[in-house]
Amino acid sequence: MDAPQHGQASNAQHLAALAKLGRCLIRPAAGAAAPVASWHVLDLDGSDGWRFLACWQQWQQWQQWQQTTERPSRLFYSAYVPKPLPAGAWLAHAEACPALRPFAQALALQWQGLLPGTHRLALSAGVLDNGVLDYRAPDDGAVYLTVHVAAPEDGLPLQDTPLDAVFLSDWADLKSLTRLCRHGTRLVWDARAQRAAPAQTSKAWIAEPNGQPEPDYPFAVATFQPAWPLGQAWRRRQSNTGQRAVVLGAGLAGSAAAWSLAQRGWQVDVYDAAAQPAGGASGLPAGLLVPHVSPDDAPLSQLSRDGVRATRTRAAQLLRNDRDWAPSGVLEHRVEGKRALPKPAHQSATHTATDATAPAWMDDWSRAAPPSQLQQAHLPAGSSALWHAAGAWIRPAALVQAQLSHPRIRFHGGRRIAGLQRTQAGWRLDDERGHAACETPELVLACGFDVRALLATLDQADPVLPLHALRGQVSWGRMTALPSTLARRLPPWPVNGYGSFLHGIPDAHGQPFWIVGSTFERGQTQASLQPSDQQANADRLARLLPALAGAFDPLDPQVQAWAGVRCTLPDRFPAVGALAPQRWPGLHVLTGLGARGLTLSVLVGEMLAAQLESEPWPIDPKLARKLLASRFASR
Numbered sequence: 001m002d003a004p005q006h007g008q009a010s011n012a013q014h015l016a017a018l019a020k021l022g023r024c025l026i027r028p029a030a031g032a033a034a035p036v037a038s039w040h041v042l043d044l045d046g047s048d049g050w051r052f053l054a055c056w057q058q059w060q061q062w063q064q065w066q067q068t069t070e071r072p073s074r075l076f077y078s079a080y081v082p083k084p085l086p087a088g089a090w091l092a093h094a095e096a097c098p099a100l101r102p103f104a105q106a107l108a109l110q111w112q113g114l115l116p117g118t119h120r121l122a123l124s125a126g127v128l129d130n131g132v133l134d135y136r137a138p139d140d141g142a143v144y145l146t147v148h149v150a151a152p153e154d155g156l157p158l159q160d161t162p163l164d165a166v167f168l169s170d171w172a173d174l175k176s177l178t179r180l181c182r183h184g185t186r187l188v189w190d191a192r193a194q195r196a197a198p199a200q201t202s203k204a205w206i207a208e209p210n211g212q213p214e215p216d217y218p219f220a221v222a223t224f225q226p227a228w229p230l231g232q233a234w235r236r237r238q239s240n241t242g243q244r245a246v247v248l249g250a251g252l253a254g255s256a257a258a259w260s261l262a263q264r265g266w267q268v269d270v271y272d273a274a275a276q277p278a279g280g281a282s283g284l285p286a287g288l289l290v291p292h293v294s295p296d297d298a299p300l301s302q303l304s305r306d307g308v309r310a311t312r313t314r315a316a317q318l319l320r321n322d323r324d325w326a327p328s329g330v331l332e333h334r335v336e337g338k339r340a341l342p343k344p345a346h347q348s349a350t351h352t353a354t355d356a357t358a359p360a361w362m363d364d365w366s367r368a369a370p371p372s373q374l375q376q377a378h379l380p381a382g383s384s385a386l387w388h389a390a391g392a393w394i395r396p397a398a399l400v401q402a403q404l405s406h407p408r409i410r411f412h413g414g415r416r417i418a419g420l421q422r423t424q425a426g427w428r429l430d431d432e433r434g435h436a437a438c439e440t441p442e443l444v445l446a447c448g449f450d451v452r453a454l455l456a457t458l459d460q461a462d463p464v465l466p467l468h469a470l471r472g473q474v475s476w477g478r479m480t481a482l483p484s485t486l487a488r489r490l491p492p493w494p495v496n497g498y499g500s501f502l503h504g505i506p507d508a509h510g511q512p513f514w515i516v517g518s519t520f521e522r523g524q525t526q527a528s529l530q531p532s533d534q535q536a537n538a539d540r541l542a543r544l545l546p547a548l549a550g551a552f553d554p555l556d557p558q559v560q561a562w563a564g565v566r567c568t569l570p571d572r573f574p575a576v577g578a579l580a581p582q583r584w585p586g587l588h589v590l591t592g593l594g595a596r597g598l599t600l601s602v603l604v605g606e607m608l609a610a611q612l613e614s615e616p617w618p619i620d621p622k623l624a625r626k627l628l629a630s631r632f633a634s635r
Contacts, residue, residue, distance in 0.1 A: 013216050014096075014097065015097055015099055015100075016216070017216055017217050018050065018053075018054040018057075018097070018100070019054065019057075019058060019099075020217055021051060021054055021188070021217070021219060022051070022054035022055045022056075022057060022058035022059075023058050023065060023066075024165075024186065024188055024219070024221060025041050025051065025054075025055050025165045025167065025186070025188060026039055026041065026055050026058060026059055026062075026075065026165065027066060027069070028069065028164075028184060029184045029185075029186050029208070029223045037072060037073060037074065037264070037265075037613060038072050038073065038074040038075070038076055038613070038615060039072045039074070039075050039076065039164050039165075040076040040077075040078070040161060040162065040163050040164050040165075040616065041055060041075070041076070041077045041078070041163075041164065041165045041166070041167070042078050042159070042163050042165070042166045042167070042177075042180075043077065043078065043079040043080065043166075043167045044080050044152045044156075044166070044167060044168055044169035045080065045152075045167070045168075045169030045170070046079025046080060046081050046147070047081050047082070047083065047084070047085065048085070048090060049079075049085075049090045049104075049107070050090070050093075051167055052077050052079060052107075052145055053094070053100045053103045053104055053107070054100070055075065055077060056075070056077075056103050056107075056123070056143055057099060057100055057103050059071070059075050059143060060103075073142070073264065073265060074142045074143075074144065074264070074615075075142070075143045075144065076144050076146065076161075076615060076616050077143070077144070077145050077146070078146045078148065078159070078616055079145065079146070079147055079148065080148045080150060080151070080152040080155060080156075080169070081114070081147055081148065081149055082149070082150065082151050083149075084111075084114040084147065084149060084361075087107075087108040087111040087112075090104060091104055091105070091108055106123065107121070107123070107145070110123075110309075110313065112361075112364045112390075113305065113309070113361055113362075113364035113365050113390065114147060114149050114361055115149065115305070115361050115362065115365075116149045116150065117148075117149055117150070117302060117620050118146060118147070118148050118149075118150075118155075118306075118617070118619055118620040118621075118623075119146070119147045119149070119306070119309065120144060120145075120146050120147075120306070120309070120310065120606070120618035120619070121144070121145040121146075121147065121309075121313075122142065122143075122144055122310070122313050122314075122606075123142070123143040123144070123145065124142055124143055142263060144616075144618075146616055146618070152169065153173070156173070156176050156177070157176065158620075158621040158622065159180055159616075159621070160180075160234050160235040160617075160621065161180070161234050161235060161614060161615060161616045162180055162181070162182050162185075162234050162614075163177070163180045163181055163182075163185050164182075164184075164185060164186070165185065165186040165187075165188065166181075166185065166186070166187050166188070167188050167189070168187065168188070168189035168190075174198060174202055174205075178202070178204065178224070179233040179234075180233070180234060181224040182224070182230065183224065183225060183226070183230070184223060184224065184225070185223070185224040186208075186221060186222075186223055186224075187205060187221065187222045187223070187224065188219055188220070188221050189219065189220055190218055190219060191213040191218050191219060191220040192213075192218045198222045203226075203227070204224055204225065204226040204227075205222040205223070205224060205225075206222060206223050206225045207220070207221070207222050208221040208222060208223055234614070235614055236614060237612065237613060237614035238577065238578050238581065238588070238611045238612050238614075239442055239586075239612040239613065243265060243266050243267065244266060244267050244268075244440065244441060244442065245261055245266055245267075245268050245269075245440060245441075245442035245443065245444060246268070246269045246270075246271060246427075246429065246438060246440035246442070246443050246444070247261075247268055247269070247270045247271070247444040247446055248270075248271050248272075248417055248429070248443070248444065248445050248446060248447045248450075248454070249270075249271075249272060249280075249445070249446035249447030249448065249450075249590075250270050250271075250272035250274070250277040250278065250279070250400065250404065250411060250413070251272075251277075251278055251279075251280050251281060251282035251396075251400060251446070251447075251448065251597070252278075252282045252396055252399065252400060252593070252597040252598065252601035253446040253448075253590045253591065253593060253597065253601050253604065253605070254270055254272070254444070254446035254447065254590070255270070255277065255282075255399070255400040255401075255403035255404050255601075256314075256403060256590075256601040256602045256604070256605030256606075257444050257446050257590050257604075257605040257608050257609075258270050258403065258404065258406070258409050258444075258605075259314075259403035259404075259406050259409070259605065260605040260606050260608065260609040261608075261609055261612070262406040262407075262408035262409050263406070263609075264609055264613060265408070266408065267408050268406075268408060268409045268410070269409075269410050269412060269438065269440070270404060270409060270410070270411050270412065271412045271415045271417060271429070271437070271438070272411070272412070272413055272414075272415065272447070273414070273415065273416035273417075273447075274413060274414070275413040275414045276413055277397070277400045277401055277404050277411060277413070278396060278397035278400040278401070279413075280447075280448060280527075280564060280565070281448060281472075281527075281564035281565055281566045281597065282396045282397065282400050282564075282597065283396070283397055283562070283564060284396050284397075284474065284562065284564060285395070285474070285476055285505070285507070285513065285515055285562060286393055286394070286395050286396075286502055286505045286513075286515050287393070287394060287395075287396055287597075287598045288330055288391060288392070288393055288394075288494055288496055288500055288502070288598070289308055289311055289312065289330075289390075289391060289392040289393070289394055289598050289599055290304075290308070290330045290332070290388050290391045290496060290599070291304045291305045291308050291365050291366055291388055291390060291391070291599075292304035292339075292596075293339050293340070293341050293342070293366050293386065294339070294340070294342070295340045295341070295342060295343065296342065297342040299573075299623055299626060300572060300573070301342075302619075302620070302623060303573070303600070303603075303619065303623060303627075304596065304599055304600070305365055305390075306603055306618070306619045306623075307596070307599040307600040307601075307602070307603040307604075308365075308390050308391075308392075308599055309390075310602040310603040310606060310618070311392075311394070311399075311598060311599060311601070311602045311603070312327060312390065312392060313602075314399070314403075314602045315392070315394060315399065318399070318402035318403065319394070319398055319399060319402055320398075322506075323398075323506055323510070324394065324395050324398035324399070324402075325392055325393060325394040325395065325398070325399070326392060326393055327390075327391075327392045328391065328392055328393055328493045328494060329387065329388060329389050329390075329391050329392075329493050330387075330388045330391030330392070330393075330493060330494045330495070330496060331369060331373060331377055331385055331386070331387055331388075331491065331493055331494070331495045331496075332366075332369075332385055332386040332387075332388060332495070332496050332497045333377070333379060333383065333384075333385050333495055333496075333497035333498065333544055333545070334383075334384040334385055334386065334497060335497050335498040335543055335544065336498075337384065338497070339386065339497070341362075341366060341367070341368065341386065342362070363389065364389060364390060365388065365389065365390050366386050366387070366388050366389070366390075367386065367387055367389070368384075368385075368386060368387070369384075369385035369386055369387040370387075373385065373387060376491060376492055377491040377495060377545065377547075378489055378491070378545070378546075378547035379545070379546070379547075380546055385497070391494070393494050393502055393505060394598055395505070395507075395508075396597070396598060397508075398508075399598075415431070415437055416431060416432055417429045417430065417431065417437060417454070418430060418431060418432045418434075418457075419434070419454070419457040420443070420454055420457055420458055420587075422458075422584065423439060425439060425441060426439060426440050426441035426442065426443070426586050427439065427440055427441075427442075427443040427586060427587065429443070441586055442586050442588070442612070443586060443587050443588065444588045444589070444590055444608065445587070445588070445589045445590070445591065446589070446590040446591060447591075448565065448566065448567050448591060449467055449469045449525060449565055449566075449567040449591075451465060451467060451567075451589055451591045452465060452467045452567075455579075458584065464579060464580070464632060464633055465569070465575060465579065465589065465591070465592075465629070465632055466569060466570055466632065467567045467568070467569060467591065467592060468522060468523065468567060468568050468569070468570075469522070469523055469524060469525045469565055469566075469567055470520060470521070470522055470524075470565065470566045470567060470568055470594060470595070471519075471520075471521040471522075471524035471525070471526070471527060471563060471564070471565050471566075472517065472518035472519055472520055472521070472563065472564060472565075472566065472595070473517060473518060473519045473521075473529065473530060473533040473534075473537070473561055473562065473563040474515055474516065474517030474518045474537065474561070474562050474563075475515070475516050475517055475533075475534050475537040475538070475552070475554065475559055475560070475561055476513055476514060476515040476516070476559075476560055476561075476562065477513060477514055477552070477556075477558050477559045477560060478511065478512070478513055478558065479503065479504060479512040479513060479514060480511075480512075481558045482514070486548075486551055489547045489548055489551070490503055490548075491545065495544060495545060496544075497544055498540055498543050498544045499516060499517050499518060499537065499540035499541065499544055500515075500516070500517070500518075500544075501514070501515075501516045501541060501544060501545055501548070502514065502515050502516075503515075516537050516538075516540065516541045516552070517533075517537045517540070518537070518595075519533045519536050519537065519540075520595075524565070525565055526565070527563045527564050527565050528563065529561045529562075529563050530563070531554075533561070533563075534554035534555075534559065534561055535554045537554070538552055538553075538554045566593070566594055566595060566597065567591060567592055567593075567594070568592055568594040569592040569632075571626075572594070573592070573626050573627050574590070574591065574592045574593050574594075574600060574604050574627055575589050575590075575591055575592045575627070575628075575629035575631075575632065576589070576590055576604045576607050576608055576611070576627045576628060576629055577589070577590075577607070577608055577611040577612075577627075577628055577629050577630065578611065578629065578630060579629045579630060579632070579633050580630065580633040581630070583633070588608060588611075588612070588629070589629045590604055590605065590608055603618060603619070604627065606618045607619065607624060607627065
């Protein structure tokens with residue numbers, strides 16, 4: 001729908017039409033019951049954003065106009081946007097619609113870096129306070145906008161979740177849509193396009209009597225009401241019983257999985273051998289959130305960007321800025337010429353070179369660092385570096401604790417689980433003495449390398465998941481112990497590329513520290529401290545930031561060390577979800593994040609929830625399949 005051009009009357013008519021359209025897309029058809037859990041709208045032409053904003057606004061005001069039906073807890077809005085406009089293009093129009101303005105402003109905060117592919121923007125139903133939308137409300141119902149920067153004819157065949165409402169575009173293959181529809185799915189289209197009514201092309205679609213076009217509301221409506229029984233062509237829900245689960249592991253992966261399930265109404269118990277959360281590899285004093293880059297924009301690079309977006313959104317919602325995290329940006333020194341950017345033609349696949357309005361979407365993520373930044377880092381002449389504008393530093397333990405603080409999550413520390421047993425009701429978890437610690441219908445193994453040993457208690461002959469241990473050690477110290485002359489050589493932001501260097505990071509008590517590392521030792525399963533790794537970290541720093549060579553004495557007693565054990569899989573992707581659903585129903589894993597726990601944990605937690613609840617994938621469906629844990633069981 002076009003934006004209003006002038007006059008209060010036209011604005012009022014426009015708002016009334018938008019409200020009616022929004023309600024039409026998110027309410028059940030006559031005689032159809034609303035699903036309890038979620039509602040899924042597909043917009044085949046979401047370029048202008050108006051319909052999504054109208055749906056979001058009406059979702060927030062559900063109880064004002066829908067008194068008889070309880071609102072589902074989640075709204076999923078999937079929009080195909082072949083060419084995304086800059087946020088300013090529709091923010092300006094929103095000024096003419098005060099009711100939509102706070103929603104447009106909240107959306108604009110995340111409307112960045114929309115490269116070709118799939119992007120999940122996590123919002124909420126929203127709470128209006130003096131005209132400002134607080135979209136971070138923790139338990140007010142979630143709103144997820146999935147932006148597909150692609151043509152619908154390319155992406156629609158990959159959709160595998162049922163639809164509750166569809167807005168048609170000029171392109172529409174009703175046969176492709178029908179496989180995703182269930183009884184009561186509503187179809188809406190702009191009658192001004194003179195599109196033939198679906199009822200004229202298929203007997204399954206029945207025109208709604210009150211869904212005919214009006215002068216100020218040019219939309220027609222039909223409902224999917226086939227006279228024959230429907231087969232289920234969409235992805236099935238992986239949860240057998242739903243709403244109650246045990247998660248093993250209170251680190252980044254486990255806390256993210258628990259939080260995503262709790263947000264969907266699940267009651268989650270989290271068990272860990274350590275007395276406190278983040279007792280393993282997630283106890284790293286501080287780490288970086290940085291997108292991976294590659295000349296061909298490989299799947300790992302795409303996945304890392306999705307992960308950075310998801311973690312930044314979660315951090316902004318749960319953490320204290322400049323205390324627990326900061327969107328500082330990160331400079332990557334290309335030591336040995338590693339990590340090249342994609343070619344410009346790939347970066348701007350959705351825009352032509354002559355399109356002056358096309359935003360530099362790749363610049364939102366990564367670009368070549370200008371000479372001024374090289375000088376600020378005191379890098380030698382001829383150095384090459386990348387600037388990751390979306391980069392950030394985070395204290396992992398703060399994120400873990402914030403996620404576990406959800407009111408539907410209970411943490412059980414100091415409870416080492418040594419074995420698993422399949423029971424009639426689900427799964428029994430045994431302690432080291434063989435006594436039952438708990439039972440649960442759904443179990444998520446998110447305890448890093450220990451997942452391998454637990455799976456071995458089920459089948460010692462077949463390890464199923466080929467996890468490899470990866471020990472790493474960092475060096476760190478207090479900023480107050482540094483000589484004052486060193487301050488002039490410190491870069492103003494974190495630097496990575498050959499290990500990493502962060503400084504001025506406040507600890508849990510607000511005392512600033514610096515940190516450098518990490519080493520990588522494959523096959524080592526013990527997080528023991530190694531004096532030789534202190535020297536190795538000093539050597540790494542000398543190559544990463546030559547101006548700081550010799551600045552830190554690894555033998556100085558004030559230079560401390562921390563070590564942890566991570567785990568990886570041969571293809572470098574995590575393992576997410578049901579490992580062998582027929583063999584071990586109700587057993588799920590979330591492991592193999594390697595050195596990218598901060599970048600990927602929130603994203604894979606959402607992906608696990610999407611599997612369990614049969615929700616739209618938070619990433620490109622083809623990429624999602626590369627992460628499925630079942631890829632190993634099938635071998």
